[in-house]
Amino acid sequence: MIPLSWYLILGAILFAIGVAAFLVKRNIITIFMSIELMLNAVNLTFVAFASHWHQVSGQVFVFFVMVVAAAEAAVGLAIVLAVFRTRETLNVDYVNLLKL
Amino acid sequence: MLHTILFLIFGGICVAGALNFLLQRHPVNSALSLIVVMGSLALLFLLLGAEFVAAVQVIVYAGAVMVLFVFVIMLLNAGEEERTRGNKVALSLGVPGLVVFFGLMCWTLSAAHSQLGRLQIGDYYVPTTDLGIALFREFLLPFEVTSVLILIAIMGAVVLARREQQ
Numbered sequence: 175m176i177p178l179s180w181y182l183i184l185g186a187i188l189f190a191i192g193v194a195a196f197l198v199k200r201n202i203i204t205i206f207m208s209i210e211l212m213l214n215a216v217n218l219t220f221v222a223f224a225s226h227w228h229q230v231s232g233q234v235f236v237f238f239v240m241v242v243a244a245a246e247a248a249v250g251l252a253i254v255l256a257v258f259r260t261r262e263t264l265n266v267d268y269v270n271l272l273k274l
Numbered sequence: 275m276l277h278t279i280l281f282l283i284f285g286g287i288c289v290a291g292a293l294n295f296l297l298q299r300h301p302v303n304s305a306l307s308l309i310v311v312m313g314s315l316a317l318l319f320l321l322l323g324a325e326f327v328a329a330v331q332v333i334v335y336a337g338a339v340m341v342l343f344v345f346v347i348m349l350l351n352a353g354e355e356e357r358t359r360g361n362k363v364a365l366s367l368g369v370p371g372l373v374v375f376f377g378l379m380c381w382t383l384s385a386a387h388s389q390l391g392r393l394q395i396g397d398y399y400v401p402t403t404d405l406g407i408a409l410f411r412e413f414l415l416p417f418e419v420t421s422v423l424i425l426i427a428i429m430g431a432v433v434l435a436r437r438e439q440q
Contacts, residue, residue, distance in 0.1 A: 175392050175395075176277050177391070178392065178393055179383045179384070179386070181318075181322070182383050186379040186380065187289055187292075188288060188311070190372055190376040191293065193368075200357075201301050203347055203350075204304050206343070207301075207305060207308050207343060210335075211311065222322060224398075230404050233327050233400060236324075236327050238416060240331075240335065241424060244339055248428065251346045252432075252434035255350070256434050259437075265356060268358075
């Protein structure tokens with residue numbers, strides 16, 4: 175029997191680490207992965223609240239978040255491939271122009 | 275008691291994996307520690323009685339999405355990240371903002387601690403049937419819209435990743 179707020183604080187910690195990684199990391203793929211970490215933290219909060227209020231809709235929302243994350247990963251990694259093909263680098267600091 | 279021990283073990287693994295993700299310099303190491311985080315999150319979902327979500331978390335997230343990431347890292351031969359200066363504004367505004375966000379979050383949660391109540395293991399358990407009924411009745415329209423979104427994402431990925439033909 176543990177308080178609900180423990181789960182919420184764990185979710186907040188994971189989200190904060192995701193934001194920190196997003197700010198600190200310089201590799202474009204790692205930045206994408208930190209977005210996935212933030213989405214996972216939100217999923218944990220959704221499931222904890224679903225369990226607290228005995229509502230199934232919280233868990234259904236997790237599926238939608240997962241679908242959006244999968245779509246985002248597919249499109250994002252395709253963009254990363256295209257960027258690498260033209261720039262030959264993965265460092266976001268060297269990708270600062272829209273045109274070639 | 276059991277719930278507390280299991281929560282502390284898997285929550286600790288989650289936080290340790292996330293910190294390792296933050297501190298590692300090589301993208302493959304970061305990806306593997308993210309898989310650890312996702313696996314232990316799946317176990318936390320099991321503790322919360324969401325068994326189907328836990329299974330989907332392992333199959334879709336730790337399986338499909340992370341395999342895609344590792345595949346792209348190996349395809350692009352990504353080495354250790356180089357230290358560049360980065361954006362001054364992002365660091366000087368982002369880090370204090372992050373600290374304020376996290377502090378506010380913890381303060382709010384500890385203030386509402388007594389009203390939020392407690393969770394018991396096995397108190398709420400969702401059979402997959404209930405989930406399916408909710409998904410195909412209440413959430414039918416969002417479900418269909420999501421399938422269109424996935425279709426568009428697939429086509430976008432194919433178009434973006436295609437090599438230009440001369």
